[in-house]
Amino acid sequence: MHYLRKLKYTSLFNLLKNNYCIIVFLIVILFVLYHKINIFLILFLILYFGYLCKKSLKLSIILVIILAFIFINFFTRLYLQKKNFQQDFDKIGKVIKIKKTNTSYQVIFKVGLEKVITYSDTYLQCGGIYHLKGELSKGSTAHYQGGFNYHHYLTYQNIIGILNIEKMEYIKKGFSIYQMNEAMNHYFDKVLKTKSAAMIKALTIGNKNDLDESLQQDISNIGISHLFVISGLHINILAMCIKFILKKVHLKEYKIYIFTIIILFIYFFVTGLLISVLRVIISYILRLINKVLNYQLSSIDMICINMIMVLFINPFYIYQYSFILSYITSFIIIISSHLLTTSSKYQFFITSLKISILSLLVTLPIITNINPDINFLSIFYNILYIPFITYIILPMAFLVAIFPLLECIFNYVYLFFETFTHFFANIKIFTITFPSVNIIVIFVYYFIIYFILKNLELKRKIYRRGIALLLILLYWNNISFFNYNNEVYFIDLPKGEATLIRSSHNQANILIDTGEFGYDDIILFLKKQGIKRLDLIIITHSDSDHNGMLSSIIDHFNVKSVYYNRYDTQTKNKIPASISNAGLKANDKITLRDIELKVLSPTKDYQNSNNNSLVILANLFGKKYLFTGDITKVVEEKIELTKDDVDILKVAHHGSNTSSSLSFLNKIGFDISNPNKIAICMNGYLNQFSFPHSNTVYNIQTKLYITSYSKTICIRKNKLLSKYNIINRW
Known part of the structure; x- marks a missing residue:
């Protein structure tokens, strides 16, 4: 304690005071650059550090030492992982x-x-x-x-x-040390018998494993997932209870602080060493030291010191979403605290509304990485749920953990919560999808947010900044209209196949097959690409690994038409009457803007779903593609094509030995004499049949991409440069 008292009189303390935010800023920039190199960020970092050196060389040296310590820790951990x-x-x-x-x-x-x-x-x-x-x-x-x-x-x-x-x-x-968390889990399993037990676990010891999946999805959909992460609210309730009890036994104040910190660390172990709990405990200790020793550190300094200390312990935390969301939300509330205060009689409602809006805006780029669907009604849901969780559900959960006999009462509260949460989750009128965008868009977005807050602080008008914010959100939401590339995606799914054909500026979007039922990767992929409308879905045949997600895609997107082979009644029965549909056969043609599709098969009903697959020759953006569904060698023999008819082949039946005969591959020119041709095998990274078969791989003498190894394959034509690229690094 003596050294802590003397610390505030040192030059180092005074030099770093009010400058901790610079350290955090540089840490974030460097970790972003490590994750993804960006030339603009590198130039900005060089210029900014040059400015710091000119302003204070001593401060710059200290910053370098702190950053070096964190990054040496980071790279040492990576090295040891690789070595071991x-x-x-x-x-x-x-x-x-x-x-x-x-x-x-x-x-x-x-x-x-x-x-x-x-x-x-x-x-x-x-x-x-x-x-x-x-x-x-x-x-x-x-x-x-x-x-x-x-x-x-x-x-x-x-x-x-x-x-x-x-x-x-x-x-x-x-x-x-995790046995403490395990023991608490066993305790809850033994004494709690109702459906609400999962929520009590989630709120008291951070174990969300038993929460019903549909309830977790509903909680995510209405934007209140953060309320089920152990946070400052939990720690403050626990600390208040501890101090209340210890005061009753007439302990001295410093002993109360010591016992409180010890019990909080025990709680940290009980929760299974959750980073959110560690962050809050460090925050509690820092506030205590700042108060007792009169350091006069600002709230910004303390949260920055908190973050630096956590990264000293484990720099890997910076890539965890819970870490990012908790700190960025705390930062924005602290720096905007003067904007949140109001003297209105509706102070609680107005302040809660401001916090909800600010929190949503600053966390939007992070949340969209987890779930691209953002429900803007979550602003109001948080105003409703925060007091309900804070004053009713959370205290009751702790009480039931101590007095299990109260579980039957809590269960009624839980059922009420579950019912209304499910009701709100189904209101999707204000849910907007934000696709993946490059980091420049994100930085522009945050700069606009910064200037809006700066103008509010200076009490200036924000009309132009507000319009800029709406424009960047509109651009982000409609990013596909600004895509000048023509692209064909062979999507790497857990099981089954799906191929997306999209022309520049959102002119046409076609999906061939939908992947296996129960795997929503295809939904997430399309949303991340900014797809809202599918002009055409083509289902090659009725197997569930090709048409399984059709109904779900129809529910999530604006589907104009669905085509299938004329012998596929199963797919036909899945299509709502409001969507135009047709069964196709050999010699049928489809034209959509500059996309041309010609059906080569089926010529008859083979009495076999695989052989009844639609075989489509597509002229896409200057290249000729052959989509083969799951046809076998029987159908391959009947397809009349020459070596000049196909540039890119979708390998039949996931690379099964029943397809891709040597005679067929030679007929369409996929032999050693045509090295520029490309074959793509969509085998499904969770397939249970060891696709592709070694014979198929051997037969294909041209360049072969296998999606389970190469991931999603994108064949992209830059409309401006008329240049083709094959992209498979994500």
Whole structure:
């Protein structure tokens, strides 16, 4: 304590005071650049750092030292992960986390300083030590633009890979700090019997695994997910209760502070070391030190110190959405605090409305990475739900955790919450989809927000800035109209096939097949691309891995027409009467603007859904594509094409051995004499049939892309430069 008192008199303390925000700003910029290099950001960083050096060289040196410490920590962790990754895995590991999934248990083992993730059919005791033997693999990168990058997720959770266990032997029972969280889970499972038990777990110990999936989706849809993350509200309630009890036993104030901090850290362990809890505990300690020692640090300084301390502990946290959202929301509320105050008799409502609007605007670019659908009614839902959660549900959840007999009362509150949340979630009139955009758009958006807040602070008019904000949101929402490329996407789905054909400036959008039922990747992909309208959906045949998501796509998008093969009654029955549809056969033609499609098959009913697939020769943006559905060699023999008729081939039946005969491939010129031709095999990265077959791969002598390895393939023609590119890095 003596050293802490003397700290405020040092030159270092006074130099950094009111400058911590600069450190945080530079940290964020550097981590953004590490994730994705951008020449404009690099130039800006160089100019800004040059300005800092000119302003204060000593401050600049201190900034470099702090940044170096964080980034050395960051890159050391990455190096150790890479060094410790061994495909042939044979090590001792300790169970630290276990989570029940639909079909098995997801288990995280601590192995040395790193972790591995695996799946087990049986429950493993937390803390148990096992001898693990198997094959270690890295998580998959994003399957399409804006898709979930499982490799990055595992890396920033300090998990070196996914272990496919061949042999697992129990050695002995060990200790893990996560056992406290596991014990609380078992306690709740034992004493709580109603449906509300999952919400009590979520609110008190941060375990949302048991929350009903449909309820979680409803909570996300109305924009109140943040209320189910353990935050300052939880810690403040807990701290107040602790201080109230300790005051009753007449402890001295400094002892009350010490006991409170100790109990809060115990709670941190009970929640399973949640970063949100750590952040709030550090914030509580900083506020306490600032008050007791009279440091006179501003709120901005304290939240910046908080963030720097958390990143000192683990710099990987900066890539976790919960970390980003909590800090960016706290920043905006602090710097806008003077704009939030009002003397109106409706102070609570007006302040809550301002906070909701500000929070939504500043978190919009981050939230759209998770879910592109933004419900603007969430501004009002938060005003309704925040007091309801704060004053009723959260205190009751803690009470039920201590006195389980009250569960029956809480269950009625839970059912009320569930019913109304589901009702609000189905109101989608103000839900707007924001697709993926480049980082320049995001920076322009934030600059506009900054100038709006600056003008409000100076009490100037914001009409022009407000119009600029509306224009950038309008541009963002309608980004497809500003796309000058013609593109064909062969989408990497878990199972099945889907191909998107889109012409420049949103003139025409065609989807061939929809992927397997139950996998909504195709929905998310289309929304991330800014697709709102599908002029035409073509279903090649009735198998569920080709037409499974048709009904869901019709629900989410403005579908103009659906075509299918004339023998496919199953697909026909899925199409609402309001949407035009037709069954196609050989020699039928479709023309949509500059897109030409000619049907080559079926010529008859083969009494087989695969052979009845639509085979389409498409003239797309100067290249000739052949889409083959799931036809077998029987149909391939009947297709009359020459070597000059096809430039790009969609390999039939996911690369099955029943298709892609050598004679057919030679007939259309996919042999060694035509290296510029391209074949694309859409095998599904979760397919259970080991597609593509080795014979198919051998038969194709041209360039072959397999989507489970190469991810989504985009063949793009730049309309301005008349240049073709093949893109498969997302």
